[in-house]
Amino acid sequence: MNTSKIGFIGGGNMASSLINGLCQSGHKPENIWVSDINANVLTTLNSSLNVNTLTDNIELLNNVDVVVLAVKPQVLKQVALTLASALSQKPILVISIAAGISQASLSHWLGESLAIVRCMPNTPALVLTGATALHANSNVTATQRDLAENIMRAVGIALWVEQESALDAVTALSGSGPAYFFLMMEAMENAALSFGLSHDIARLLIQQTALGAAKIALESEESPEQLRFRVTSPGGTTEQAIAAFQQGGFNELVGTALTAAK
Numbered sequence: 505m506n507t508s509k510i511g512f513i514g515g516g517n518m519a520s521s522l523i524n525g526l527c528q529s530g531h532k533p534e535n536i537w538v539s540d541i542n543a544n545v546l547t548t549l550n551s552s553l554n555v556n557t558l559t560d561n562i563e564l565l566n567n568v569d570v571v572v573l574a575v576k577p578q579v580l581k582q583v584a585l586t587l588a589s590a591l592s593q594k595p596i597l598v599i600s601i602a603a604g605i606s607q608a609s610l611s612h613w614l615g616e617s618l619a620i621v622r623c624m625p626n627t628p629a630l631v632l633t634g635a636t637a638l639h640a641n642s643n644v645t646a647t648q649r650d651l652a653e654n655i656m657r658a659v660g661i662a663l664w665v666e667q668e669s670a671l672d673a674v675t676a677l678s679g680s681g682p683a684y685f686f687l688m689m690e691a692m693e694n695a696a697l698s699f700g701l702s703h704d705i706a707r708l709l710i711q712q713t714a715l716g717a718a719k720i721a722l723e724s725e726e727s728p729e730q731l732r733f734r735v736t737s738p739g740g741t742t743e744q745a746i747a748a749f750q751q752g753g754f755n756e757l758v759g760t761a762l763t764a765a766k
């Protein structure tokens with residue numbers, strides 16, 4: 505069990521998914537610290553999980569062994585600049601989960617000699633099914649790599665990428681990816697309602713189908729294409745749907761969407 509004291513600056517959607525996941529995986533709430541400017545966020549985290557909460561980001565640094573920067577990319581520069589002096593006194597590992605903010609910018613704002621891990625998690629961390637890619641700068645020690653990896657591995661799978669640029673692709677793929685599947689579920693639900701199925705029945709069937717498809721894809725040796733063929737009886741119903749998707753440019757649309765995210 506990881507006994508490190510972990511701090512989160514920003515306790516919003518992604519951080520709360522990670523914090524919930526860490527607590528479920530056995531990380532002690534008294535070893536988790538969260539600071540946020542939003543009092544409601546802190547109240548919710550404190551009352552539901554009993555983690556330590558505070559509004560002062562510098563005070564948070566004084567209490568922890570590793571800090572996760574979990575504010576929006578748009579405010580990260582401003583937040584990072586206010587942390588630099590305290591981090592020069594106490595140079596702990598910094599983990600940034602911010603999309604699109606480079607190692608170079610983070611080092612420039614926080615301190616060039618600081619150990620920084622950039623990573624891209626996703627919200628299924630909430631249910632211990634997260635997918636995270638990590639990238640370390642050259643100041644990160646082997647022990648710090650293990651620390652970052654253990655935090656992310658506690659809430660799902662974690663893998664290292666050697667090229668920092670891969671994180672942009674990962675962001676478009678698994679960082680944003682849960683939303684793509686939810687969009688698909690929304691669209692399927694709307695179609696099901698138009699067929700006259702009840703909301704409850706439609707939603708449950710879609711959820712179980714998504715879970716089943718993901719489980720088969722994970723457990724099978726076959727490619728998604730081969731698995732698709734197993735559902736698509738020649739001359740059958742699925743073939744009609746797949747043809748409609750393809751005529752609508754589904755594959756190209758997915759490529760365009762992921763490129764937009766990247």
Ligand SMILES: NC(=O)C1=CN([C@@H]2O[C@H](COP(=O)(O)OP(=O)(O)OC[C@H]3O[C@@H](n4cnc5c(N)ncnc54)[C@H](OP(=O)(O)O)[C@@H]3O)[C@@H](O)[C@H]2O)C=CC1
Nearest residue numbers: 514515516517518540541542574575576577601602603625
């Ligand atoms: N959501 C996701 O699925 C994923 C998000 N990420 C990354 O995670 C980061 C956070 O995203 P997300 O959780 O969605 O965003 P949220 O807006 O939900 O969370 C950010 C939190 O930080 C708070 N905050 C703003 N300024 C400060 C400050 N100066 N000090 C402390 N807290 C502050 C915000 O308060 P307020 O709302 O009042 O501004 C908010 O509660 C982003 O950088 C994003 O790129 C990465 C992977 C997936």
Ligand SMILES: O=C(O)[C@@H]1CCC=N1
Nearest residue numbers: 602603675679680681
């Ligand atoms: O939408 C975003 O910018 C963040 C990063 C990946 C998922 N959510």
